[in-house]
Amino acid sequence: MTTDLHSGRYLGSFRWLVSKRLLIFGEELASAVGFDTDLGRAGIELGLFASVLHRDDQPAFAAATERASYFGGKVDVVLRLVGREDVATVRVIASCVNARRGRPTEFLGSLHLLGEHAVPPLAEMADHLCAAARIVRGLDERPLQRLVDMALVELGGRMATLEQEKQRERAALAVVG
Structure with missing residues (x-):
């Protein structure tokens, strides 16, 4: 059975607080990304999340988050997470859910595993x-x-x-x- 891009395995959801530059996520996503679950619940800096990305994908992540923090809308970017033994391709999808005075303040999103390891x-x-x-x-x-x-x-x-x-x-x- 062939799968479309959107049908990759769901890894978990996150909340991005723009003004604090924090990503907050639950246990499933924390363990999938390689962070402590308590740290995920408390929130991690965007820079710390960027540190688990492939070096070549870090500029794309920075550009996507910068554009979203100024203009809101949707974030849809494919990135590679670097683990201890392998690299996993993920799709990050997020939408602005709260904006004050024209500036986005909060996004809700999810990560989906793509590629050969993804299971529909x-x-x-x-x-x-x-x-x-x-x-x-x-x-x-x-x-x-x-x-x-x-x-x-x-x-x-x-x-x-x-x-x-x-x-x-x-x-x-x-x-x-």
Whole structure:
């Protein structure tokens, strides 16, 4: 199954307080990015977050945050996070939700993992449902088995519909000269 850019794995959400230059995020995103969860809840400086970005992506991050802090609107930028052993490509999406006297004061956003390590949401759900099916078969619980089987059939139908929409025939164009 092929995935679109927007269907990468959701890593977590954040809140950016522009005037304080702080990013505040929860446990999931803190652990995904490599920060202590308490530090994430208290807020980290933008510069500290920029330190986990690939060196080549830091100017793009600075430009995106500077533009957003002056003009508001939306932030949509693809960056590479540098971990201990590998590099992960993420998409940062944020929207201005609070502005005073024309200047943005707060953004809400999210990070999504892209690339080969990203798992589409429906595929991740299928993995969980298959694991649940193995567990309930081991428990020999017939009503629970039927429930999980029905969920798997419904999920399979949704995945097939999405794949069919992507494979839908498009109009054939020919240039006659």
